[in-house]
Amino acid sequence: MTGWHNWAGDQRCRPEQVRHPSTVAEISAVVAAAGRAGTTVKAIGAGHSFTDIALTSGVQLHLDGLTGLQSVDRAARRATFAAGTRLHEIPALLAPYGLAMENLGDIDRQSLAGAISTGTHGTGLAFGGISTQVAALELVTGTGAVLHCSGHENPALFSAARVGLGALGIITSVTLQCVDAFTLHAVERAEPLAGVLDGLLERQRAVDHFEFYWFPHTGTALTKTNTRFPPGQGPAGVEPLTARAHLLDDVLVSNKLFSALCSLTGKVPAAIPRVNAMAAHLTGNREFADVSHRVFANERTVRFREMEYALPLAVLPDVLRELDAMIGRRGFNISFPLEVRCAAADDIPLSTANGRETGYIAVHQHLKTDAFDYFRAAEEIFRAHGGRPHWGKWHFLHSEDFAGLYPDFKLFGSVRNVADPQRVFRNTYLDRVLS
Numbered sequence: 001m002t003g004w005h006n007w008a009g010d011q012r013c014r015p016e017q018v019r020h021p022s023t024v025a026e027i028s029a030v031v032a033a034a035g036r037a038g039t040t041v042k043a044i045g046a047g048h049s050f051t052d053i054a055l056t057s058g059v060q061l062h063l064d065g066l067t068g069l070q071s072v073d074r075a076a077r078r079a080t081f082a083a084g085t086r087l088h089e090i091p092a093l094l095a096p097y098g099l100a101m102e103n104l105g106d107i108d109r110q111s112l113a114g115a116i117s118t119g120t121h122g123t124g125l126a127f128g129g130i131s132t133q134v135a136a137l138e139l140v141t142g143t144g145a146v147l148h149c150s151g152h153e154n155p156a157l158f159s160a161a162r163v164g165l166g167a168l169g170i171i172t173s174v175t176l177q178c179v180d181a182f183t184l185h186a187v188e189r190a191e192p193l194a195g196v197l198d199g200l201l202e203r204q205r206a207v208d209h210f211e212f213y214w215f216p217h218t219g220t221a222l223t224k225t226n227t228r229f230p231p232g233q234g235p236a237g238v239e240p241l242t243a244r245a246h247l248l249d250d251v252l253v254s255n256k257l258f259s260a261l262c263s264l265t266g267k268v269p270a271a272i273p274r275v276n277a278m279a280a281h282l283t284g285n286r287e288f289a290d291v292s293h294r295v296f297a298n299e300r301t302v303r304f305r306e307m308e309y310a311l312p313l314a315v316l317p318d319v320l321r322e323l324d325a326m327i328g329r330r331g332f333n334i335s336f337p338l339e340v341r342c343a344a345a346d347d348i349p350l351s352t353a354n355g356r357e358t359g360y361i362a363v364h365q366h367l368k369t370d371a372f373d374y375f376r377a378a379e380e381i382f383r384a385h386g387g388r389p390h391w392g393k394w395h396f397l398h399s400e401d402f403a404g405l406y407p408d409f410k411l412f413g414s415v416r417n418v419a420d421p422q423r424v425f426r427n428t429y430l431d432r433v434l435s
Helices: 024-037 087-097 112-118 155-161 193-198 200-206 243-267 269-282 292-296 313-330 372-384 399-403 409-419 428-434
Strands: 017-019 041-044 059-062 069-073 078-082 134-140 146-150 170-177 183-192 209-214 220-229 286-291 304-312 338-343 358-366
Touching: 024 041, 024 059, 024 134, 024 170, 041 170, 069 087, 078 087, 087 112, 087 292, 112 170, 134 155, 146 155, 155 409, 183 193, 183 292, 193 200, 193 220, 193 313, 200 313, 220 292, 286 292, 304 313, 304 372, 313 338, 313 358, 313 372, 358 372, 399 409, 399 428, 409 428
Parallel strands: 017 059, 041 059
Antiparallel strands: 069 078, 078 170, 134 146, 134 170, 183 220, 183 286, 209 220, 209 338, 304 358, 338 358
């Protein structure tokens, strides 16, 4: 048996078998055989989930053999990709057609199927998560059947599978509703946290994309505002980052130096407030413009654990103030910044933005730091405000908790009963959150 671990390195399993299929027919045969044998199958992508959602003791399927662009309908702005395609590969595949993904998160190493299955999202109140860009998909159900799904074909399965947690089938291809390629004008500024919180809701509505980072123990928010323009347009004189600026800001400071500082503060926790103040001073305060994907996504090499909760938009400032107070009251020394984003409401049953405009707060800790007292304390605050955890990031909830958070939770279970009646795709995570 071969061992496997996720990107962070703290979720590990030893599958009974590891398979690398290159065709849908192979996947179908593996699933059907598992059903007959009474074992389980789990497909994995890039391993960027922090939870145990990808772990299995059964058959593990790597989808690296199913990648690339399969078809394009330029007039409809739709493109179909094999499910194992990484998000960072998509821009180059769409570029010859003058197309782009409507929105992206700040990390693009995930597989397309994995990103939509766990509810990956970016920021911007006019834009939903990546799953809302899905126009159709193909999946292999728990019986080995290959089904095409869209709003008109197997619509109930399509609706649920856009954030399906891997519980409904193995996604083999995804059709994205794309947009015409565009430029983003990025403005990054360090601002007083109090002012950002006071005007947070208005600011999110006033711009295309807004987010910020806050280093605990400081009063500074590192804000990021991105404005959309047609290709090549934008404010006069604003250019892409130079190679030197990218190396200095995004590689040396944001990754190399930050990693070194995390190692230092892990040994000397009392230094964290001073180090955070220095980090807040070193980052931010730049302006540039570039094609969309080069602005949305960032390189992340520092390994960490993450918890993220989706909250009703209106409570976001109060929750952040409560987190600040809790960190001080509990005496936590927190070296990693909190990240704050937002998204439009959608109608996907298990989307964290289902039925409500949503604000997201992500809390992190370095992989070598004990994160869980901090995470549990933060979760208490999130839950008191109706928060829903990101499916691919740390949380401590069970199925009975989710039944009260998602109006369509039972509906999802009904779709699962049809798509995977023998629970071929089950694992301990799904048993915990969907039982």
